[in-house]
Amino acid sequence: MIIQLSSLTRCFGSLTAVDNLTLSIPEGELFGLVGSDGAGKTTTMRMLAGVLDYTSGEAKILGCNSRDLTVVQGEIGYMSQRFGLYPDLTVAENIRFYADLFDVPAAERIARTRRLLTFSGMAPFTDRHAGRLSGGMKQKLGLCCALIHTPKLLLLDEPTNGVDPVSRRDFWRILNDLRKEGVTIVVATAYLDEAERCDRVGLLHNGRLLACDTPQNLTKLVKSNQRAPSLEDVFVELMGEQELAVPQPSIPQPAEQQPGAEASSPAVSLEQISKHFGNFIAVNGISLTVPKGQIFGFLGPNGAGKSTTIRMLCGILSPTSGKGSVAGFDITAEPERIKENIGYMSQRFSLYEDLTVEENIAFYAGIYRLAPDKRSERTEWVIRMAGLTERRSSRANELSGGWRQRLALGCAILHEPSIIFLDEPTSGVDPLSRRRFWDLIRTLARGGVTVFVTTHYMDEAEYCDRLALIYRGELVAVGTPDELKKERAVDGVLPSLEDVFIGLIEEHDRT
Structure with missing residues (x-):
């Protein structure tokens, strides 16, 4: 077995991020890891890569204990969610750096670089500095750097977040080619259509492995008389319908029309x-x-x-x-008048990671110059809408993706704008959180807000x-x-x- 996990557990203080995980992955398998936000996917991937130690249990990677993978480190490729690009280097220079790091032979390097640039659509941007790329383009450059060599084990933590459908399709073609070459691949993904392309899929929730099987066998866990169930149906079923049924407060009507804008x-x-x-x-x-x-x-x-x-x-x-x-x-x-009358949620959720939930809301209330009485009312509304009543004193970096997403939306509409701009607001968020988010969007639109x-x-x-x-x-x-x-x-x-x-x-x- 390339990966052999036995009762693997990782705790952060009183929080058990990965709980008693037992799993085996053979050579040449393409294994998908899916789960809700905060389920333990990234923690698991970091332990597999040897960059995070486990609390208890055992993990053997390529025959070595994951506490010390020095001997096999060159045989492992790992792309984290925040892949290490160098913003002051160009696209070509970043790829060249990783090719040097993994001692990729010159002939292989040229052919592989050309192929990766073509699949990613990055060929026209080889001279652009990484720091000047869009979020999705940075993700694609990270993929190119991760795939510049052929490891025995490739670990990819949500590699296609923010990547367009054309590039995602081509990326999976490359993964299939690597699998044919005998590379073992573990990919954590929020795209359930991608998980359906894996040989097997493991579903994590609250650190525990709820199910692990082929996509075809997993879909048999859901009964449906209307259509063939998808992996997303399985995901929702196993997570429990109660997570979809969290009460949502009514969305207020948009603010009164501002002067200068005819009805x-x-x-x-x-x-x-x-x-x-x-x-x-x-x-x-x-x-x-x-x-x-x-x-x-x-x-x-x-x-x-x-x-x-x-x-x-x-x-x-x-x-x-x-x-x-x-x-x-x-x-x-009139750009300043526009800023006063819109809400904007960027790809990175626009939150301050070291501030608490209440402090982030207070910061935006100050920016929008909300009156004191209005500030208190809107703060409570955002906290209820985001489902953060019990986490109001938690820092933003302690929240799962779905919570941070709803908090960012709440901050963007704190001042009740008539128009909101959402730039890839659900990138990397699990299906349950995406469904809840779109329920909010539809309710806002029914109230007259333009989205x-x-x-x-x-x-x-x-x-x-x-x-x-x-x-x-x-x-x-x-x-x-x-x-x-x-x-x-x-x-x-x-x-x-x-x-x-x-x-x-x-x-x-x-x-």
Whole structure:
């Protein structure tokens, strides 16, 4: 066995992060590890990599005790959630550094680098510094660096978080090729469609292994008369329906219309907006309109221009050319008025890790200049909405991804804005937390709030009223999910949104 775990346990003070885990993984297996936020996936991966010691039990990796993997360290590849990129090095230099680190032969290095750059779509950006890449592009560069050598054991902790569907598909092709070469792969993932591609899947919850089997056998655990159950159905079933049934407070109506914004005017209006960074064109002549109260999905591969567009809409970046308005205010002339009347939740949740739940809320209440009586009311509302009544004194870095996500949303809508911008808000969050989050989004929209959201989850894109696809800075398609699928139907058969997404990109490349 490549991995042999027996009653493996890891405690952090009174918290048991991994509880009595027993598991064997043979050579050449592609093993998926899934679980809710805070289930113990990352702790398990760190113990497998030998970077975290265990409290009790036993762990043998490639025949060695994981307390000392010095002898086999060069045979283990490990990509953590925060992969070690060097921001002052270019894309090519980062890859070269890791190739040197693992003594990759020159001939193999050239071929493998070319292949990795092609699959990741990073080939045009080899001279760009890592610190100037978008979040998704950094994740893809981390993948390239992790895969530059061929280890006996490859450990990947949520490697495709924030990575677009095209690159995820190509990434899994590479994993399958590595498996054929005999590499043993353990991948922790929040994407249940990815877990279905694994030979076996282990489901962790509260540090315990609830189930471990092939995806096909796991789906037999759920009874369904309407359709074949998916791994997500299994996940929800085993987690318990009570986690989905946490009472949600009613979402307040949006704030009264601000002066300068007529009732009939759209929430967002752009006309030929462009943004250049030197010779690089990040956004190229985009025009679109978003009515009030709509859930508008903004899709596109990593580096397509989504985050740049949102930052212009939020008054953070000034456009190079074109014009537009948000909440009735000009994005060039009135950026500060826009900031006062919107909510913005970035890819990194916009929280201060060393502040407690209440301190983060107080910080944003100060930014939005909420009156003292209003501040107290809204603070309690956010805490109830986020399900953090018992964790109000906990630091943000102590919260699971789902809790931090809801807290960040609460901070973004603390001042009851009429428009909220959500930039990949559910990246890396487990299916239960994503469902609860989208319940909140839909409730906000029913109350008249306009929601402008980017996502790489195509099942989430189905929830949107309208979608726009941006690629290489240009708007490729706009329409409802059904309209976009009907336009690419073959013999009356509707494609999936992911097929539409990939097809439009490939078509754009050909032209």
